Amino acid sequence: MSFQVIIKPSDRVFEVEDGSTVLDAAIDAGINLPYGCRNGTCGACKGQVLAGEVSYGEYFDSALSEDEKKVGKALFCCAQPLTDLVIECREVEGEGIPPRILTVRVEKLEKLSHDVMGMTLKLPSNERMQFMAGQYIEFLLNDGRRRAFSLANAPHDDRFIELHMRLVASGQFTQYVFNEMQEKTILRIEGPFGTFFLREESTRPVILVAGGTGFAPVKGIVEHALRQGLKRPMTLYWGARTLEDLYMDELPRQWAAENRLFRYIPVLSAPEPEDGWLGRTGLVHEAVLEDYPDMSAYQVYCCGAPQMVDVAHRDFQRHGLPKGEFFSDAFTFANPVAKIPA
Ligand code: FES
Structure with missing residues (x-):
């Protein structure tokens, strides 16, 4: 069973399968509703239910108050439709997603070839970084320099951040990554950035x-x-x-x-x-x-x-x-x- 959701003011439409949240289904449909944590903590995904019923799911009161619920607000990262819905919320595209500074932990380092390292980064448990497939992040290094790498994963799979780093002989940062960095290292990143993402409105091959x-x-x-x-x-x-x-x-x-x-x-x-x-x-x-x-x-x-x-x-x-x-x-x-x- 699935429910139809119409977004106002854009009038875009997507389907939500039973058991899925409004936000998860929107991401799967390539529609970028704003979000931060995806677990009911931050309130970034809050929007208005104009018509229809939702189950609100589990969330923190600080993210959605009883008064807000009474006037039809919901957290779309937790809310599941009980009927077809009409909702009102902002949509963000590419550079419209505001970059954020986040602290991340190196979850995994895996050599993918003699000179390419796969790096998996884990965000704090109540944070997600919203991005569009193809964008990039920058590492904020202690000396003020930045090093930028493309995101290799897609938004539906955003529990971790995946990067592919090529070793550069004169590159201090990748030399450090290849030769010294340990898993569990804590780093700071800022992102997402960039305009390299799929133009989904086009029908061209x-x-x-x-x-x-x-x-x-x-x-x-x-x-x-x-x-x-x-x-x-x-x-x-x-x-x-x-x-x-x-x-x-x-x-x-x-x-x-x-x-x-x-x-x-x-x-x-x-x-x-x-x-x-x-x-x-x-x-x-x-x-x-x-x-x-x-x-x-x-x-x-x-x-x-x-x-x-x-x-x-x-x-x-x-x-x-x-x-x-x-x-x-x-x-x-x-x-x-x-x-x-x-
Ligand atoms: S409450 Fe943070 S994304 Fe929904």
Whole structure:
């Protein structure tokens, strides 16, 4: 059994399965209602029930008073519909989600390849960080510097924050992460930031182009899109030097095996003889152009080294990709507040 929810003033509509909260169902539907803790503590998800009945769930009185309940307020992270609903609340998009400073604990460090570390961060038990798949966070280091990394998980799976870090020879922070950091280390982050997220209002087929750890935000975007049920074709080109650099190769292969609308094309620029590579070779953006000489009907999301992103942007436009249909999130080595794999 499910209930229909209409949001005012946008008139967007989504379904809530029995047993699910209004907020969880909205996130699954790709609708960004505001939230903070997702457990009835902070009050950030409070909105108005204009029509229909909810069960309020368990929450702290400080987040929702009896007087507020009497006038139809509810916490959407706890409230479950008992009937179809009309609710009134704010919706937030991308840069509209205010960044917050949070203290996090390193839950897990796992080497994904010789030079990529998977880092899982845990937020305090009554905090969640609202974000859109593909955005990034910054670490606030003790000396005032910041180091930025893309979020590799999707919002429906936000109990932890997942990052993929590539070791950079001259990068003090990643050297520290690879050589000294222990699990349970406490760090401060600020986020989310960035405009690299799926434009869900578009119906254009999507081409995702990732270079190296540029796969991280792309993974978040794909997992978010799959969670909602893919509605338009998506093709991922993941470029790397050697087979080992495709550090999660099985995952996009699995997405492709399970979803008719998703295709995965790995491209190696310098495969090792022992890789026994029979797949595509060369530069990843050139592989895209070989397959799509006319890009006028597509929408592109591109993340990787700045040279790759720049060249892809230029060449894709030469092949008809309309201005405004290219979204990128280039790694930058020089700018201390930009997103860097260092
Ligand atoms: S009370 Fe914090 S998100 Fe609902």
